[in-house]
Amino acid sequence: MASLGCSTRLLVIIATVVLILFLVGLVGGAIGEGLLGKRVIGLLDVPPLEVHSFFKGDVLFEAGPLAISNTLLASWVTILVVVGIAFAATRKMKVIPARLQGLFEAALELLLSFVESVAGHKNGRKFFPVIATIFIFVMFNAYLALLPVYGPGIYVVEEEEIVSPAYGTAVLAVHPEEGHHSVKVEEGEVILRIDDGSGIPVEVTAPKTGEFEYPEGLNEGPIEVAADAPVGEVISRPPLLRSASTDINMTLALALMAVLFIEVWGLTGKGFRNYIGEYVNVKELIRGIKLFFKGRVVDALMATVTGVINVIIGGLEAFSHMMRAVSFAFRLFGNMTAGEILVLSATFLIPWIMAVPFYGLELLIGFIQALIFGGLTLVFGSIAVAHEGEEH
Amino acid sequence: MLDKLGIDLPQLLAFVINFFLLFGLLTLVLYRPITRMLDQRAAKIKESLDQAEVMKQEMARAEETVKAQIETGRREGQAIVAQASQAAERLKEEARAEARKEAESLVAKARTEMAVEREESFNQLRREFADLAILAAEKVIDQSLDKKAHEKLIDKVLQEGLSSRKGELN
Numbered sequence: 001m002a003s004l005g006c007s008t009r010l011l012v013i014i015a016t017v018v019l020i021l022f023l024v025g026l027v028g029g030a031i032g033e034g035l036l037g038k039r040v041i042g043l044l045d046v047p048p049l050e051v052h053s054f055f056k057g058d059v060l061f062e063a064g065p066l067a068i069s070n071t072l073l074a075s076w077v078t079i080l081v082v083v084g085i086a087f088a089a090t091r092k093m094k095v096i097p098a099r100l101q102g103l104f105e106a107a108l109e110l111l112l113s114f115v116e117s118v119a120g121h122k123n124g125r126k127f128f129p130v131i132a133t134i135f136i137f138v139m140f141n142a143y144l145a146l147l148p149v150y151g152p153g154i155y156v157v158e159e160e161e162i163v164s165p166a167y168g169t170a171v172l173a174v175h176p177e178e179g180h181h182s183v184k185v186e187e188g189e190v191i192l193r194i195d196d197g198s199g200i201p202v203e204v205t206a207p208k209t210g211e212f213e214y215p216e217g218l219n220e221g222p223i224e225v226a227a228d229a230p231v232g233e234v235i236s237r238p239p240l241l242r243s244a245s246t247d248i249n250m251t252l253a254l255a256l257m258a259v260l261f262i263e264v265w266g267l268t269g270k271g272f273r274n275y276i277g278e279y280v281n282v283k284e285l286i287r288g289i290k291l292f293f294k295g296r297v298v299d300a301l302m303a304t305v306t307g308v309i310n311v312i313i314g315g316l317e318a319f320s321h322m323m324r325a326v327s328f329a330f331r332l333f334g335n336m337t338a339g340e341i342l343v344l345s346a347t348f349l350i351p352w353i354m355a356v357p358f359y360g361l362e363l364l365i366g367f368i369q370a371l372i373f374g375g376l377t378l379v380f381g382s383i384a385v386a387h388e389g390e391e392h
Numbered sequence: 393m394l395d396k397l398g399i400d401l402p403q404l405l406a407f408v409i410n411f412f413l414l415f416g417l418l419t420l421v422l423y424r425p426i427t428r429m430l431d432q433r434a435a436k437i438k439e440s441l442d443q444a445e446v447m448k449q450e451m452a453r454a455e456e457t458v459k460a461q462i463e464t465g466r467r468e469g470q471a472i473v474a475q476a477s478q479a480a481e482r483l484k485e486e487a488r489a490e491a492r493k494e495a496e497s498l499v500a501k502a503r504t505e506m507a508v509e510r511e512e513s514f515n516q517l518r519r520e521f522a523d524l525a526i527l528a529a530e531k532v533i534d535q536s537l538d539k540k541a542h543e544k545l546i547d548k549v550l551q552e553g554l555s556s557r558k559g560e561l562n
Contacts, residue, residue: 055399056399057403065402066402066406067400067403075407075410076410079410079414079417083414083418086417086418090422090426095429095436097429105426105429108422108423108427109426128427129415129423130415132418132422132423133415133418137414247398249398249400249404249406249407250407252399253404253405253411257411
């Protein structure tokens with residue numbers, strides 16, 4: 001027991017507190033509500049899982065042509081925090097470092113030695129700022145998003161939205177209750193469009209207040225709020241901050257930048273002709289055509305076939321480079337969005353204690369995703385500058 | 393399709409700008425100072441190591457010099473000691489010679505003094521003896537002799553006698 005670093009008594013107290021928190025969470029959360037049939041403890045008012053817009057951030061306000069979304073705002077927060085800490089760490093550089101400076105030096109040196117071990121000293125120094133920026137940005141986005149100021153709960157904008165059909169299904173929570181669907185409506189009347197599987201949607205007017213029940217005789221299909229109907233006020237409360245990595249625009253921008261840098265490195269490292277020659281590989285085809293004119297038909301045919309294959313391979317190569325951006329973007333987006341939903345679900349089902357392990361998992365995933373994004377950029381960059389099969 | 397995916401050009405551009413903003417700022421406040429510091433420190437360590445190597449060599453050389461100096465010092469010391477003992481020997485010799493000379497001169501002085509004294513006592517003895525002889529002769533003859541004439545006579549006799557005696561004594 002002594003090896004645990006605290007007395008048995010303390011251990012028992014900690015275990016008891018954890019257990020109590022777990023039980024309160026169990027009873028107060030969605031699972032408890034489901035098991036007991038009613039809400040017992042009202043203080044755990046976890047907002048129901050609702051993703052306002054799945055792929056991109058929720059617009060907070062418009063600034064000219066640019067809509068300021070909560071993900072964009074979060075990325076600004078990340079930049080401010082990262083640059084602020086970095087500035088504090090390097091403001092007074094000393095040969096014998098202070099704590100913060102030492103920490104940053106150790107971390108960056110680790111990253112630098114990783115980059116140099118993959119790309120070599122000269123290329124490593126060239127790649128390092130890009131790789132480090134990607135790594136730091138992805139990791140800090142993920143870590144800051146675990147703070148309680150992120151996500152639902154804290155909002156500044158409260159909008160009564162006219163919902164579009166696709167939007168409406170997500171906003172109005174559909175509860176599977178006692179074997180049939182119903183829609184809870186706040187007030188007034190809502191025209192609902194019910195697809196009962198016959199292909200022709202049935203429009204039903206439902207009271208805006210109270211509970212709408214399926215009319216008799218209708219199959220219980222998905223419910224949509226009619227696009228053209230005066231839907232009325234659906235209250236939308238987008239969170240003030242949402243992890244920037246859960247916005248496809250952000251991950252795609254980062255992926256495009258990564259690919260851009262990879263191609264630029266390849267172009268400057270190999271020279272324009274060599275680099276383009278890998279994708280537009282017509283050398284063999286031209287040789288084949290020339291041979292035709294010389295009258296050597298068999299050789300010409302062989303060369304032409306090889307040439308056509310080369311052209312196709314070059315095209316595939318170029319396509320794979322473009323696909324890198326897509327895979328970069330969706331990998332990060334998927335992981336981060338899944339993480340956010342996972343943490344929210346855990347908090348929703350059993351609040352408090354059960355969410356803690358998922359936060360730990362998210363810390364790990366944030367680091368791994370940063371490493372994967374940065375590491376893949378590094379590897380692709382190293383491949384792009386590598387001289388392979390000297391042809392000239 | 394891009395719209396369905398939520399891809400929005402202004403947003404995308406905003407995030408691209410964000411990336412370059414972060415890239416520029418971090419280059420300014422993080423990468424440049426820290427890589428510079430790392431390089432500087434590496435250079436400093438290398439320099440210190442080189443310096444330590446130089447110091448080590450210098451120390452070895454200094455040790456060598458000190459050893460040589462100690463050797464010469466020892467030799468010089470020995471030479472000085474030898475010289476000193478030689479000088480002491482010479483001084484002793486000189487002192488001994490001086491002492492001998494002095495002693496000899498003392499002895500010589502004493503000898504001459506003794507000779508003078510003996511001469512004097514002889515003379516005194518002689519005078520007293522002359523007086524006694526005259527007195528005795530007066531008594532024998534009982535007549536006053538011409539003292540001066542007699543004295544001359546006696547002196548003559550004594551001279552002869554003494555010179556013969558002196559020859560015996562010597």
